Amino acid sequence: xxxxxxxxxINQLKVAVAxxxxxxxxxxxxxxxxxxxxxxxxxxxxxxSYYLFKGLxxxxxxxxxxxxxxxxxxxFVKQLSIDELADYIEYQESDDAADIINEQPVxxxxxxxxxxxxxxxxxxxxxLLHYDEDCAGGLMAKELIKANINWNVxxxxxxxxxxxxxxxxxxxxxxxxxxxxxxxxxxxKRILLAEDETLIADIYESEIISVESYRDAxxxxxxxxxxxxxxxxxxNVQGKLLGRITIDDIVDVITExxxxxxxxxxxxxxxxxxxxSIWAQSKSRLxxxxxxxxxxxxxxxxxxxxxxxxxxxxxxxxxxPLITATGGNVGIQSSSVIVQDLARDSGPSSFTMGRxxxxxxxxxxxxxxxxxxxxxxxxVLGEEMKQTIVVSVALFSVVILAxxxxxxTPLILEKxxxxxxxxxGPFITTANDLLGLAIxxxxxxYLYLI
Amino acid sequence: xxxxxxxxxINQLKVAVAxxxxxxxxxxxxxxxxxxxxxxxxxxxxxxSYYLFKGLxxxxxxxxxxxxxxxxxxxFVKQLSIDELADYIEYQESDDAADIINEQPVxxxxxxxxxxxxxxxxxxxxxLLHYDEDCAGGLMAKELIKANINWNVxxxxxxxxxxxxxxxxxxxxxxxxxxxxxxxxxxxKRILLAEDETLIADIYESEIISVESYRDAxxxxxxxxxxxxxxxxxxNVQGKLLGRITIDDIVDVITExxxxxxxxxxxxxxxxxxxxSIWAQSKSRLxxxxxxxxxxxxxxxxxxxxxxxxxxxxxxxxxxPLITATGGNVGIQSSSVIVQDLARDSGPSSFTMGRxxxxxxxxxxxxxxxxxxxxxxxxVLGEEMKQTIVVSVALFSVVILAxxxxxxTPLILEKxxxxxxxxxGPFITTANDLLGLAIxxxxxxYLYLI
Numbered sequence: 001x002x003x004x005x006x007x008x009x010i011n012q013l014k015v016a017v018a019x020x021x022x023x024x025x026x027x028x029x030x031x032x033x034x035x036x037x038x039x040x041x042x043x044x045x046x047x048x049s050y051y052l053f054k055g056l057x058x059x060x061x062x063x064x065x066x067x068x069x070x071x072x073x074x075x076f077v078k079q080l081s082i083d084e085l086a087d088y089i090e091y092q093e094s095d096d097a098a099d100i101i102n103e104q105p106v107x108x109x110x111x112x113x114x115x116x117x118x119x120x121x122x123x124x125x126x127x128l129l130h131y132d133e134d135c136a137g138g139l140m141a142k143e144l145i146k147a148n149i150n151w152n153v154x155x156x157x158x159x160x161x162x163x164x165x166x167x168x169x170x171x172x173x174x175x176x177x178x179x180x181x182x183x184x185x186x187x188x189k190r191i192l193l194a195e196d197e198t199l200i201a202d203i204y205e206s207e208i209i210s211v212e213s214y215r216d217a218x219x220x221x222x223x224x225x226x227x228x229x230x231x232x233x234x235x236n237v238q239g240k241l242l243g244r245i246t247i248d249d250i251v252d253v254i255t256e257x258x259x260x261x262x263x264x265x266x267x268x269x270x271x272x273x274x275x276x277s278i279w280a281q282s283k284s285r286l287x288x289x290x291x292x293x294x295x296x297x298x299x300x301x302x303x304x305x306x307x308x309x310x311x312x313x314x315x316x317x318x319x320x321p322l323i324t325a326t327g328g329n330v331g332i333q334s335s336s337v338i339v340q341d342l343a344r345d346s347g348p349s350s351f352t353m354g355r356x357x358x359x360x361x362x363x364x365x366x367x368x369x370x371x372x373x374x375x376x377x378x379x380v381l382g383e384e385m386k387q388t389i390v391v392s393v394a395l396f397s398v399v400i401l402a403x404x405x406x407x408x409t410p411l412i413l414e415k416x417x418x419x420x421x422x423x424x425g426p427f428i429t430t431a432n433d434l435l436g437l438a439i440x441x442x443x444x445x446y447l448y449l450i
Numbered sequence: 451x452x453x454x455x456x457x458x459x460i461n462q463l464k465v466a467v468a469x470x471x472x473x474x475x476x477x478x479x480x481x482x483x484x485x486x487x488x489x490x491x492x493x494x495x496x497x498x499s500y501y502l503f504k505g506l507x508x509x510x511x512x513x514x515x516x517x518x519x520x521x522x523x524x525x526f527v528k529q530l531s532i533d534e535l536a537d538y539i540e541y542q543e544s545d546d547a548a549d550i551i552n553e554q555p556v557x558x559x560x561x562x563x564x565x566x567x568x569x570x571x572x573x574x575x576x577x578l579l580h581y582d583e584d585c586a587g588g589l590m591a592k593e594l595i596k597a598n599i600n601w602n603v604x605x606x607x608x609x610x611x612x613x614x615x616x617x618x619x620x621x622x623x624x625x626x627x628x629x630x631x632x633x634x635x636x637x638x639k640r641i642l643l644a645e646d647e648t649l650i651a652d653i654y655e656s657e658i659i660s661v662e663s664y665r666d667a668x669x670x671x672x673x674x675x676x677x678x679x680x681x682x683x684x685x686n687v688q689g690k691l692l693g694r695i696t697i698d699d700i701v702d703v704i705t706e707x708x709x710x711x712x713x714x715x716x717x718x719x720x721x722x723x724x725x726x727s728i729w730a731q732s733k734s735r736l737x738x739x740x741x742x743x744x745x746x747x748x749x750x751x752x753x754x755x756x757x758x759x760x761x762x763x764x765x766x767x768x769x770x771p772l773i774t775a776t777g778g779n780v781g782i783q784s785s786s787v788i789v790q791d792l793a794r795d796s797g798p799s800s801f802t803m804g805r806x807x808x809x810x811x812x813x814x815x816x817x818x819x820x821x822x823x824x825x826x827x828x829x830v831l832g833e834e835m836k837q838t839i840v841v842s843v844a845l846f847s848v849v850i851l852a853x854x855x856x857x858x859t860p861l862i863l864e865k866x867x868x869x870x871x872x873x874x875g876p877f878i879t880t881a882n883d884l885l886g887l888a889i890x891x892x893x894x895x896y897l898y899l900i
Contacts, residue, residue: 033659033677035676035677035678157642157643160639160642160643161643164639164643167639169637169639170637170638170639171680187619187620188620188638188639188642189610189614189617189619189620189638191642192607192610192638192641192642193607193610193611193614209483224701225698225701225702225705226485227483227485228485228698229698230621230680230696230697230698246680247680247697247698247701248675248678248679248680248697250701251674251675251678251697251700251701251704252675254701254704254705254708255675255704255708258704258705258708258711258712259790261708261712262708262711262712262715262786262789262790262874263786263790265712265715265716265786266715266782266783266785266786266787266874267779267782267783268783268786268787278808278811278812278815279815281808281812282812282815282816282819285780285783285812285816286816286819286820288779288783289776289779289780289783289816289819289820289849290819290820290823292775292776292779293772293775293776293820293823293824295771295772295775296769296771296772296773296775296776296824297772297824297827297828297831299768299771299772299775300768300769300771300772301768301831303767303768303770303771304765304768307764307765307768310760310764310767311761311764314757314760314761314764314767315754315757316767317753317760317764317766317767317770318749318750318751318753318754318757319746319750320753320767320770320771321745321746321749321750321753321770321771321774321883321887322743322745322746322747322749322750323746324771324774324775325742325743325745325746325749325774325778325879325880325883326739326742326743326746328775328778328879329717329738329739329742329876329879330735330739332716332717332875332876333716333717333718333735333738333739335716336712336713336715336716336718337716337718339712340709340712340713358728358731361728362728362731362732362735365728365729365732366732366735366736366739369732369736369739369740370736370739370740370743373740373743374743374746374747377747378747381747381751399739424712424716425782426779426782429775429778429779430775433771433775437771
């Protein structure tokens with residue numbers, strides 16, 4: 001079903017490139033989709049990838065350029081002259097072109113735009129350059145079919161014919177008034193089945209969901225997911241039609257957000273992958289390890305206060321990992337549920353007192369279960385009774401309190417505008433390690449004094 | 451941009467329902483999209499939600515039924531008679547209809563299908579019932595436009611006209627041969643711009659990506675994401691066209707998979723949310739807490755072996771949380787990177803010896819950094835020298851080994867067919883707690899003996 005890129009395949013291509021075996025290369029490339037060609041380039045060295053790329057026709061090359069991983073693309077396009085790059089960009093849609101131009105130095109970008117023969121496209125790209133990549137404007141393409149509300153179907157088909165070179169796929173035909181204000185949409189099916197003289201005004205749907213250009217990419221994703229849209233028109237604050245965003249770009253936004261959240265939960269900052277340099281990978285992980293380490297040092301100082309106690313009752317030390325691990329596990333469980341709730345679109349019933357109370361009951365149930373099992377285990381294993389009680393009481397308290405901090409931390413982070421997923425990672429385990437130790441030794445202090 | 455459901459809004463509706471104020475209710479419902487109406491029903495009591503729902507026209511009602519959360523839907527449809535349910539299903543696409551019928555007892559489902567006036571739809575639904583919901587067949591709808599390769603454009607438009615009642619939105623027109631084998635596609639744009647007499651054979655694209663009906667939903671999602679498809683045709687093993695899957699359903703698959711992975715990493719099994727019962731929530735969390743607890747008990751037994759050692763050198767106890775926390779953090783970092791790599795479509799360069807070596811170097815860099823900082827801290831804070839060296843050497847070893855187990859565990863799980871995300875949660879922290887303790891006490895044992 002899917003093309004599987006193997007080392008053998010790459011070696012064959014490398015040999016073919018070395019031998020300038022264009023017949024073999026063309027044959028292989030014609031079998032592939034552009035999404036399969038892009039990753040091949042990364043596996044070749046510069047001279048080889050350039051040769052392979054230049055063997056593609058401009059249209060395919062333009063699409064391959066669109067699909068290449070942006071980090072690698074910045075490096076790859078350095079091999080192309082400004083004229084060459086402009087030739088490919090001529091075949092791209094405005095959003096993809098703007099992405100590539102944004103990766104270039106400003107001067108290079110301006111030169112490329114100046115070289116474009118399609119002046120409409122040049123204007124489109126220039127419009128898109130000033131949008132932030134994480135907002136609706138940064139995701140949209142300018143190419144779309146729009147029909148004036150006063151037109152008839154025949155005029156609309158003429159417009160489609162005129163635009164058909166620019167627009168790869170028609171999703172919807174947007175209906176606008178004389179001032180370019182978005183009024184609604186009409187489906188291609190409707191146009192196809194209507195008479196030439198039918199007025200657009202009579203067949204268009206006025207109910208249409210659109211987003212303003214300044215909206216955050218996550219918001220756009222949420223709207224498109226919720227309303228099952230494959231394309232959404234983008235308007236400015238006056239409601240004038242600016243462009244449209246297709247679902248494929250939004251799928252990437254959703255996937256990247258999920259990966260980012262998982263990385264954040266795992267204590268890895270930024271979006272690094274295994275292709276990044278050792279230093280970049282280390283830099284993305286070390287801060288979180290250091291936070292954990294500082295927590296550990298603080299924990300050591302704290303336990304140090306009880307040095308004499310431990311000398312007298314060394315069994316106290318045995319259960320330290322049990323206490324801290326339980327606190328960490330409960331904290332992560334509670335916080336991740338809240339993080340997901342915050343990420344989802346929730347009704348008014350979220351975070352009511354009732355929910356909090358329910359969370360509290362779940363914590364009590366789990367706390368009783370864990371503390372009870374440990375009590376049983378320790379009794380069976382013949383641990384000293386007082387120590388057994390201290391551990392169980394501490395465990396129960398840790399489960400309740402870790403559940404509380406795990407619930408509150410993401411809510412507070414969300415309130416102050418920080419990604420709440422941050423709370424579901426090393427942050428919460430470190431906090432709960434300290435919390436657990438404090439509870440454990442406090443409980444022990446009181447119980448052993450009795 | 452989005453409708454925000456508030457408690458006030460719900461209260462107003464409740465009053466209107468109590469007063470049978472149909473004018474108010476209709477007015478409110480007409481302003482809303484079906485995706486906004488569905489969550490309202492959950493907030494009302496049974497009698498209220500039934501009244502509100504029955505006030506909607508059949509087409510809107512059918513769409514609302516599609517959008518309702520399946521858990522609640524099972525409960526909600528019990529209020530509808532079989533005849534009523536059939537009336538709504540008449541307005542649904544086959545995939546949504548099959549989902550609802552699958553939620554009913556087999557006999558009820560059969561009765562509903564028997565009641566449908568649209569016999570083609572009844573056949574479609576029956577075809578879909580036997581597919582597993584997690585495979586391509588379970589996601590597809592049967593409604594689509596297909597054109598025989600021997601037709602001309604006029605015949606194709608006739609077919610679109612005939613099917614237009616069934617098909618909400620035309621994505622592509624699939625081209626088939628006389629035996630229903632999928633040959634390619636032709637875009638609506640092409641049909642619109644072609645002459646009536648043009649042959650489909652002359653304008654269709656033969657390059658088309660399809661999936662077999664038995665393919666896993668995750669695979670379909672990966673293909674659609676990779677190739678930027680908004681719809682994909684589904685074929686049987688002989689390549690005959692069975693149906694099509696639209697991207698909106700795949701967006702849900704992607705979102706759910708991400709949520710599932712995050713839950714697994716957080717040590718929550720199954721897909722529970724805060725609406726579930728206390729028992730269900732507890733049941734999804736408790737197993738993981740118990741695994742952590744057993745690890746903790748084992749850890750306690752292990753440390754117990756060194757009881758005399760701790761009595762002599764109580765500072766050994768101080769650094770237990772630091773060691774276990776660092777092992778856990780490093781393990782989660784390493785495993786989550788591998789989990790994401792496995793989830794993504796990776797080229798041949800994944801998991802080569804080169805990658806492993808790079809991961810090792812990253813671990814060495816981070817290990818040296820963490821051990822170094824702790825060495826510095828402990829020296830400045832005036833910890834005893836031998837203890838300081840033990841902690842730093844153990845920390846370094848823990849970082850290296852936790853990084854190794856974090857890398858290997860998901861790879862092994864993937865090999866034996868278990869979701870590797872399992873490895874990025876409590877599983878790996880528990881293992882690393884024990885590993886950390888073993889290293890710490892072994893190092894101490896050798897260093898203090900010297």
